[in-house]
Amino acid sequence: MSEVYYTVNYTKLFYMRWRKFNGESINLPIKEAVANAIRSEVAKGTKLKVCIGTDSQVKGAETDFATVIVFLRENAGGFMYIHNERTRQKFHLKERMLSEVAKSIEIAYALCDLFIEFKVDMEVHADINTNPAFKSNDALKEAMGYILGMGFAFKAKPEAFASSSCADKMVN
Numbered sequence: 001m002s003e004v005y006y007t008v009n010y011t012k013l014f015y016m017r018w019r020k021f022n023g024e025s026i027n028l029p030i031k032e033a034v035a036n037a038i039r040s041e042v043a044k045g046t047k048l049k050v051c052i053g054t055d056s057q058v059k060g061a062e063t064d065f066a067t068v069i070v071f072l073r074e075n076a077g078g079f080m081y082i083h084n085e086r087t088r089q090k091f092h093l094k095e096r097m098l099s100e101v102a103k104s105i106e107i108a109y110a111l112c113d114l115f116i117e118f119k120v121d122m123e124v125h126a127d128i129n130t131n132p133a134f135k136s137n138d139a140l141k142e143a144m145g146y147i148l149g150m151g152f153a154f155k156a157k158p159e160a161f162a163s164s165s166c167a168d169k170m171v172n
Contacts, residue, residue, distance in 0.1 A: 053125035053163025097139035125160035
């Protein structure tokens with residue numbers, strides 16, 4: 001079996017600005033904030049599941065991305081952390097879909113050791129339609145291969161709520 005090696009730009013992750021749903025800034029590196037959130041929930045006896053997803057919207061010459069880390073409490077709601085970024089890079093639809101997936105994978109990979117340590121189930125959600133009638137479906141095979149190849153659980157529309165609902169609402 002071959003192993004996939006992936007490197008994370010931890011300097012970039014350190015400087016990414018994250019916030020809570022209420023707009024409150026997270027003034028810690030995201031890995032530290034996630035570790036604290038997991039510890040707090042575990043201390044309360046809460047079983048967690050984490051779903052990571054990204055969505056984007058093109059607005060003129062700019063593309064806005066929102067990446068979310070959704071913490072689901074078993075039988076008790078949830079909360080999320082949000083990161084927004086804007087680029088002037090032009091994307092074809094398939095390229096933009098795969099960029100969304102890459103952003104989600106980057107975060108999932110940077111945090112996966114925490115999920116393993118605390119036995120938290122994690123999924124990567126892709127805002128890609130499983131119905132071939134939709135244009136985003138062109139990226140489905142590559143996205144699924146990318147996510148599964150990294151060893152992560154994968155969800156696409158209509159089950160990919162982290163990207164298609166949560167991140168969708170957070171795109172600037």
